Amino acid sequence: MSAVSTYLDHNATSPLRPAAFDAMVEALKATGNPSSVHRAGRAARARVDAARRQVAALVGAMPSEIVFTSGGTEANNLAITGTGCMRVLASAVEHDSVVKAAPDAEIIPVDGEGVIDLAALERMLASSKAPTLVSVMFANNETGVLQPIADVVRLARVTGALVHCDAVQGTGKAPVDLHGLGVDYLGISAHKFGGPTGVGAFVVRGNAPFVTDRRGGGQESNRRAGTENVAGIAGFGAAAEAARAGLDVDHFRERLEAALLAIAPDVRVFGAGTKRLGNTSCISMPDVKAETQVMALDLAGVCVSAGAACSSGKVTRSAVLAAMGVSPAVADTAVRISCGWNTESEDIDRLIGAWRDLYIRVHSSDIKSQARAA
Amino acid sequence: MNAIKQIRRNDQPIYLDYQATTPMDPRVLEAMMPYFTYKFGNPHSRSHSYGWEAEEGVEKARGQVAKLIGADDKEVIFTSGATESNNLAIRGVAEFYKDRKNHIVTTVTEHKCVLDTCRHLEQNGFEVTYLPVQKNGLIDLDQLRAAITDKTVVVSIMAVNNEIGVIQPLEEIGKICREKKTFFHTDAAQAAGKIPLDVEAMNIDLMSISGHKIYGPKGIGALYVRRKPRVRLVPLIVGGGQERGFRSGTLPTPLCVGLGEAAEICLNEMGDEATRLKKLQERMLKGLNAKLTDLVINGDLEHRIPGNLNISFAYVEGESLMMGIKNLSVSSGSACTSASLEPSYVLRALGVEEEMAHTSLRIGLGRFTTEHEVDTAVDELTRHVTKLREMSPLWEMAQEGIDIKSIEWAAH
Numbered sequence: 136m137s138a139v140s141t142y143l144d145h146n147a148t149s150p151l152r153p154a155a156f157d158a159m160v161e162a163l164k165a166t167g168n169p170s171s172v173h174r175a176g177r178a179a180r181a182r183v184d185a186a187r188r189q190v191a192a193l194v195g196a197m198p199s200e201i202v203f204t205s206g207g208t209e210a211n212n213l214a215i216t217g218t219g220c221m222r223v224l225a226s227a228v229e230h231d232s233v234v235k236a237a238p239d240a241e242i243i244p245v246d247g248e249g250v251i252d253l254a255a256l257e258r259m260l261a262s263s264k265a266p267t268l269v270s271v272m273f274a275n276n277e278t279g280v281l282q283p284i285a286d287v288v289r290l291a292r293v294t295g296a297l298v299h300c301d302a303v304q305g306t307g308k309a310p311v312d313l314h315g316l317g318v319d320y321l322g323i324s325a326h327k328f329g330g331p332t333g334v335g336a337f338v339v340r341g342n343a344p345f346v347t348d349r350r351g352g353g354q355e356s357n358r359r360a361g362t363e364n365v366a367g368i369a370g371f372g373a374a375a376e377a378a379r380a381g382l383d384v385d386h387f388r389e390r391l392e393a394a395l396l397a398i399a400p401d402v403r404v405f406g407a408g409t410k411r412l413g414n415t416s417c418i419s420m421p422d423v424k425a426e427t428q429v430m431a432l433d434l435a436g437v438c439v440s441a442g443a444a445c446s447s448g449k450v451t452r453s454a455v456l457a458a459m460g461v462s463p464a465v466a467d468t469a470v471r472i473s474c475g476w477n478t479e480s481e482d483i484d485r486l487i488g489a490w491r492d493l494y495i496r497v498h499s500s501d502i503k504s505q506a507r508a509a
Numbered sequence: 510m511n512a513i514k515q516i517r518r519n520d521q522p523i524y525l526d527y528q529a530t531t532p533m534d535p536r537v538l539e540a541m542m543p544y545f546t547y548k549f550g551n552p553h554s555r556s557h558s559y560g561w562e563a564e565e566g567v568e569k570a571r572g573q574v575a576k577l578i579g580a581d582d583k584e585v586i587f588t589s590g591a592t593e594s595n596n597l598a599i600r601g602v603a604e605f606y607k608d609r610k611n612h613i614v615t616t617v618t619e620h621k622c623v624l625d626t627c628r629h630l631e632q633n634g635f636e637v638t639y640l641p642v643q644k645n646g647l648i649d650l651d652q653l654r655a656a657i658t659d660k661t662v663v664v665s666i667m668a669v670n671n672e673i674g675v676i677q678p679l680e681e682i683g684k685i686c687r688e689k690k691t692f693f694h695t696d697a698a699q700a701a702g703k704i705p706l707d708v709e710a711m712n713i714d715l716m717s718i719s720g721h722k723i724y725g726p727k728g729i730g731a732l733y734v735r736r737k738p739r740v741r742l743v744p745l746i747v748g749g750g751q752e753r754g755f756r757s758g759t760l761p762t763p764l765c766v767g768l769g770e771a772a773e774i775c776l777n778e779m780g781d782e783a784t785r786l787k788k789l790q791e792r793m794l795k796g797l798n799a800k801l802t803d804l805v806i807n808g809d810l811e812h813r814i815p816g817n818l819n820i821s822f823a824y825v826e827g828e829s830l831m832m833g834i835k836n837l838s839v840s841s842g843s844a845c846t847s848a849s850l851e852p853s854y855v856l857r858a859l860g861v862e863e864e865m866a867h868t869s870l871r872i873g874l875g876r877f878t879t880e881h882e883v884d885t886a887v888d889e890l891t892r893h894v895t896k897l898r899e900m901s902p903l904w905e906m907a908q909e910g911i912d913i914k915s916i917e918w919a920a921h
Binding site: 230 | 531551719
């Protein structure tokens, strides 16, 4: 690893915030199972309860509406499997934790900016009387594009459909508010905004229906069995508390996109025509494969990614960009740059510099090879 | 070891509840630390060194866990804990093979997460045989053999019971399952790292492991899934396809590393630790027996992990005793159900009468338990049991030679 490193892959995972680290270390050094009635157990329970209040406050929920899980994937899975809806309508750009959990979902199309087609959703909702769950993400993990959740909720209410919102990428980066949005379920993850990996929450509004399929000791008010990940939950709470101050990185994104456009006018920023998370840029360097860009940037000490981090390392073409009508050739040149709580101005400078170097290098070798051919 | 003997602050109660959870070994925390801080990458990120470094940590840990149970690295899947592992193992195989098989064999003393999963499968058309246990807590192998049919997809029998610490005859169970061509799953949350486990010698096809029961962190566990012959599962959590599709979700690198380190320490120190704990267990029993009568040890004392005692203090209400011994952190049963006042279903399954079940305490000894703590616990228990018995009319009657069971209680 190079001595100086710029990490711009916060949508994959974000480094642990110091407050979260401190809370975790304190919890890891203590013992006690939150279900035990003795003092050690009660102390562990108190940590979990305090964190529950902190996480609830971050997403505008009541503490009783928070069900701690092992992460965003489990939370999104629970929404799909636990609401009792036979019919699922999911957007074309959902994360695999929704897509794979609802293989029979009917797909709500998106436009060229990656925003769902509300008219299509309205038609789909009207076409069946079966109990329906609509699953639309808050912000896309690859492009940062925000979805019109309030409109989705408005349409869903007309037919009595329930709404799940995968807010894994939005939480801690933009204001996510369970009751403000009016959704029934949220899926959130700690490690995308400076909390630890291995913990997330399924947020269930008030009396929204939910039957768990995690069976055992009856933890989390019988909604998710298993001894609570006390330290992870404590870290989640502390990160949530810290994240309430908001993430002020929009200016970084604006600067970097402007700079890259100035270097190469034919650069393409996906979703640029609509509202996006302030931390995410999905950018194509024309004619340069994403893997080449990622490797070159890594050698220059800048960490970015070619699409999502999941998929067990398999490099597959982005389904998100395909749904937006981006051609495979262009999609293959898209790189995701995502800032976070500890991003500094110098990180953006380094990215711009490394990106420029690569662009010029490729460009000049193109000219040379063209010259040779001629 | 010597440097870390004292893990408890002097103002804290003595922790004797090692079956509920264990304190983390400081060496485990140390191994985890870099992965909380500068090695924070997503282990599934393939495009930069942060991701590779995290992946390296995860894979080393996978190897450490595999080694503890004699498995191949590729046969170990990380989960969020033993509850998830048990849910995944039983439901996963049941659902995968449901077209051919529809029967499950388990025991009445399993952990709640196994029993609840089985009950749910019953509601979905599966048949479940709940084997009884003998008075000592162990199953009868002939009953097991008789229960397995050609429709049995899996036999799920825990390695070590969480309340009474008894060790089931795993090798014999594995042999029977192999002969009868059914899968053998064992919930080894309380066994891994405490007793030698070998998935080959014991013919185990699926094994659940917990991090926080072996001095590792909470929120992490593992499931061993045999590859030869291959066991197939329907996943419980789907998404990014991590863990070869068996279990999606970003792996929590520090927790995986912690589980790995905890497993390695257990493997290296298991023998010495068991010897030490056996001495402490004997010391406690000797101490209590020297001063108290009418104690009943629940569960077989020989086929038992040395870190567990489950004792009925006749004529003393367990909850009152627990209130008295404020300086000792013990429990009256499993942690999951300890908030409820129902008598333990495990003790009931041994044939312990309700009155006696109500007088029982689970005492868990572990890596950081000292002789001094055991002696203090013996003193406290003796003092409070004696005091409570002095206040008990039942005890008084028993001392006078009246058979309590012969009394007919009048309703008020």
